[in-house]
Amino acid sequence: MTYSGEGDSMIANAEFDELPEYPSAFGISFTPQVIGICLGVTGLLAAGYIFMNFFMPSWATYQTSVGDKKARLDQVNAQEFSDLERKLETIQGEIAKAEDDQKQLYSLFANEKTVNTLLLDINQFVEQKQAKIISFQPQKWEAEIIEDSSLGETVNQKLKRQVISLTMEGTFIQTQTILRDIEKLQPLLLLKDFSSELAEKQALILDENQLKSQGEPKLKTSFTLELIVPLSEQELAELKKAEEEAAAAEESKGKKGDKKPAKEEKKPAETKK
Numbered sequence: 012m013t014y015s016g017e018g019d020s021m022i023a024n025a026e027f028d029e030l031p032e033y034p035s036a037f038g039i040s041f042t043p044q045v046i047g048i049c050l051g052v053t054g055l056l057a058a059g060y061i062f063m064n065f066f067m068p069s070w071a072t073y074q075t076s077v078g079d080k081k082a083r084l085d086q087v088n089a090q091e092f093s094d095l096e097r098k099l100e101t102i103q104g105e106i107a108k109a110e111d112d113q114k115q116l117y118s119l120f121a122n123e124k125t126v127n128t129l130l131l132d133i134n135q136f137v138e139q140k141q142a143k144i145i146s147f148q149p150q151k152w153e154a155e156i157i158e159d160s161s162l163g164e165t166v167n168q169k170l171k172r173q174v175i176s177l178t179m180e181g182t183f184i185q186t187q188t189i190l191r192d193i194e195k196l197q198p199l200l201l202l203k204d205f206s207s208e209l210a211e212k213q214a215l216i217l218d219e220n221q222l223k224s225q226g227e228p229k230l231k232t233s234f235t236l237e238l239i240v241p242l243s244e245q246e247l248a249e250l251k252k253a254e255e256e257a258a259a260a261e262e263s264k265g266k267k268g269d270k271k272p273a274k275e276e277k278k279p280a281e282t283k284k
Contacts, residue, residue: 120241125198126154126173129238133177136192142181145231150174154240156250162239168250172201173238180210182227193236201237 130147137144154171162170181189186207193200210229242250 120170120199120239125196126238126240129175129196129198129236132196133189133193136189137179137181140181140185140188142179142185142189145178145180146176147178148176150176150235154238156242169242169247171240171242173240175236175238176233177236178231178233180229180231183230184227186230186232199239201239203235203237205232205234207232 133147134144151174154173156168156171158167160167179186179189190202193202207230210231
């Protein structure tokens with residue numbers, strides 16, 4: 012029994028003697044496990060150092076660059092929006108001015124009301140000057156749409172005119188004053204085909220061996236008045252619709268004309284039985 016115990020003690024001492032020796036420092040033995048932990052910690056510290064000294068500055072620079080670009084983009088968008096608003100306001104102002112100019116221009120033209128009161132106005136002028144109207148006759152009772160480019164191609168099918176023939180009788184001063192009064196009327200009037208001649212032969216008397224006219228000579232004056240009237244919105248719409256329908260009919264007619272008639276198939280001659 013004593014031999015057996017001593018043998019086990021010798022074996023245990025032999026195994027203990029066979030364990031390797033590890034370096035140590037500060038009372039710490041650097042076993043493989045401790046060395047692995049140290050290397051892991053060193054790796055983490057190195058990664059943290061690289062992250063803080065290289066990645067973070069680059070990331071901060073990137074974020075700053077993105078922020079600057081976004082700020083510049085917002086500034087550009089705001090500037091473009093502001094420019095767009097200014098342009099829109101300018102266009103709206105120009106449209107409003109054009110509409111005002113159009114209203115002022117249309118106020119110079121005649122309208123259905125002025126056409127109906129024109130005879131009364133001219134008759135009043137003639138009576139005030141003690142002259143006389145011989146005839147006042149519209150060539151056509153309804154105004155005609157201008158399509159002959161007589162006032163320029165740009166106003167074709169945009170304006171219409173009412174033509175009135177007028178003949179009156181009066182002295183030179185009376186006639187001149189009446190014509191000036193007609194020119195002062197608000198609607199735009201065109202005076203054409205003007206002619207003037209003596210209404211009657213003037214009587215002459217002999218006074219102290221000199222021939223003198225008796226009374227002031229009377230003139231018979233004839234002319235035509237053209238009242239220029241703009242087309243209403245309804246008339247413009249109807250005219251445009253008629254043009255579109257005419258163009259569609261012409262196009263349809265052209266397509267039908269392009270189609271060639273189909274050739275008739277020849278039937279076989281019937282044989283007599």
